[in-house]
Amino acid sequence: MTQHKPERLDTEYRRNGTTNLIAAMDISSGKIISQQMKSTRNAEDFLDHVKSIVDTAPNDQHIIICDQLNTHKSAILVKWIAKQINYKEDLGLERESGILKSMVSRMQFLESKCNRIRFQFTPKHCSWLNQIENWFSRLHRSVLSNGQFESVEKLKIDMLQYIDYYNKFLYKPINWSFSPEKFMEKIKV
DSSP, X not given: OXXXXXXXXXXXXXXXXXXXXXXXXXXXXXXXXXXXXXXXXXXXXXXXXXXXXXXXXXXXXEEEEEOOOGXXXXXXXXXXXXXXXXOXXXXXXXXXXXXXXXXXXXXXXXXXXXXXXXXXXXXXXXXXXXXXXXXXXXXXXXXXXXXXOSSHHHHHHHHHHHHHHIIIIIOOOOOOOOOXXXXXXXXXX
């Protein structure tokens, strides 16, 4: 949409391909610290993303907030985390025994507060609790809504330019103002 011209709406469009964006935000600064764009969205892609997050500060503690996609609780992720934290116990066998037996047991291991690299999974249907999901909404409104991209490469370039712009001018630390106490007060009947 440009000045003095009506917004164009196409009822039909030609799809030139897709890409999947996986991104992470450092909530203490508000900056996007890691992003990957790939044609797939599988457990290996998510593991690569987690590795890139940990690589930003290899010896630090990391708490990664994410939703409950199966790829976020994969056996390969659990094995990699176990190696990073020097977990010595037997992990068991995928879908048979131990930590690797089920999504529930993997999730419990990944959420363990004993782990230097741990996950916090948002409840189902509560993506608004995850700040990166709110950022994805801004990306959608700013870049993707009503966008026309001749190719996947053009789409990637536009998204990367937005990330650069965001990290230079729009970022701000996340100020959590809603405490558990405020939540309990709100739900009192």
